[in-house]
Amino acid sequence: MNPGLPLPHLDLIQKAFAQFKQFGNTIKPVDEKNGWFFQIVFELIDATLSNYDQMKIGYNENNNHLLAWACRNLLELAIFTKFVLISEPNARRFAEDRLVDGCDIITSLKTLELHIDPKSDTRLLDDALARMQAQMAIEGVTAKRHLVTADLAGIVGMKEDYLCMNRVCSKLVHPTAWSVLSVNKGENAFSQSRPILFQAGGQYGCEVYVTIKEHNATYGMKPKP
Numbered sequence: 001m002n003p004g005l006p007l008p009h010l011d012l013i014q015k016a017f018a019q020f021k022q023f024g025n026t027i028k029p030v031d032e033k034n035g036w037f038f039q040i041v042f043e044l045i046d047a048t049l050s051n052y053d054q055m056k057i058g059y060n061e062n063n064n065h066l067l068a069w070a071c072r073n074l075l076e077l078a079i080f081t082k083f084v085l086i087s088e089p090n091a092r093r094f095a096e097d098r099l100v101d102g103c104d105i106i107t108s109l110k111t112l113e114l115h116i117d118p119k120s121d122t123r124l125l126d127d128a129l130a131r132m133q134a135q136m137a138i139e140g141v142t143a144k145r146h147l148v149t150a151d152l153a154g155i156v157g158m159k160e161d162y163l164c165m166n167r168v169c170s171k172l173v174h175p176t177a178w179s180v181l182s183v184n185k186g187e188n189a190f191s192q193s194r195p196i197l198f199q200a201g202g203q204y205g206c207e208v209y210v211t212i213k214e215h216n217a218t219y220g221m222k223p224k225p
Contacts, residue, residue, distance in 0.1 A: 005195040005198060005199060009199065013198075013199070013202040013206075016202070016205075016206050016209065017052050017202075017205060017206075017209075019209070020045070020048075020049065020205070020206070020208075020209040021049055023209065023212075023213060024042070024045040024046075024049065027041070027042070027045075027212075027216060027221055028221065029221055030220045030221050030222055034221060034222045034223070036095065037088075037091055037221060037222060037223050038221040040084055040091055040094065040095055041081075041084070041212060041221060044077060044080060044081050044084070044208065045208070045212065047073075048074060048077050048081075048205050048208045048209075049205075051070045051073040051074050051077065051201075051205070052070070052074065052201070052202070054066060054069070054070040054073075055067055055070035055071060055074065055197075055198060055201045055202075058070055059197075059198045062194065064172055064193060064194060064197070065172060065173055065179075067172075067194065067197045067198065067201075068168070068169040068173045068193075068197055069169070069173050070201055071165070071169055071197045071198070071200055071201035071204070072165065072166060072169035072170070072173070074201040074202075074204040074205045074208075075158075075161060075162065075165050075166065075200075075201070075204045076149055077204070077205075077208055078158065078204040078205070078207040078208050078211075079149060079152050079153050079156055079158050079162065080094060080149075080152065081207075081208045081212060082156035082157075082158070082207075082211055083152045083155060083156050085211060085212070085215045085223075085224065086155070086156070086224065087223065087224055088223035088224065088225075091223050093143070093147070094147065096136075096139065096141045096143055097143070097146050097147050099132055099135055099136045099141050100136075100141070100143050100144075100145070100146045101146055102132045103129060103132050103133065103136070104146060106125055106128050106129045106132060107129065109125055110122050110125045110126070110129070113125065149162065149166075150162055150163075161204075165200055168193070168197075169197070172193070
């Protein structure tokens with residue numbers, strides 16, 4: 001039998017996320033100047049609630065693969081949120097990373113395309129990359145490398161959480177010897193991971209909620225001065 005969390009624990013987590021959703025519907029940008037900051041926070045809330053929904057599906061369907069993916073995502077979202085709310089430069093650096101990531105994606109796709117067929121027409125990718133680089137120039141983005149989550153975890157005081165839980169989740173979501181040979185094979189599948197992952201993911205999601213709520217109470221939807 002696959003053990004689960006006691007019902008009172010599940011109820012507490014579900015109530016917390018229901019409150020989080022209500023809170024997310026109440027926040028508003030304070031002015032046009034700080035609209036960019038509100039948008040970052042809004043997207044972090046939306047991503048957190050979405051991953052919590054996925055985690056619930058994984059938990060209820062005994063799908064440890066989906067459960068682990070969502071748990072790890074919630075961990076990373078907690079790290080990103082805390083990093084963003086430390087200062088305005090941090091928030092802007094996180095926003096810039098979307099362009100750094102975009103360039104990485106396009107460049108990798110072009111490299112793969114040319115590896116498969118050196119005569120491939122890459123004009124669409126070239127155009128997408130040029131537009132991405134142009135936007136970087138407009139925004140003054142100079143970063144050449146994306147932010148490293150492990151580094152951010154150290155900055156926000158979540159180094160041990162990241163080192164331990166990221167390792168556990170990676171063993172479950174990637175094709176490792178464990179996930180290929182042990183998961184869903186009966187007694188070796190470590191069914192106890194189900195409540196551990198759900199409770200951990202719930203905690204990380206609640207940290208996003210509390211961190212944003214406390215920031216909003218003090219500064220509103222503006223970066224910390």
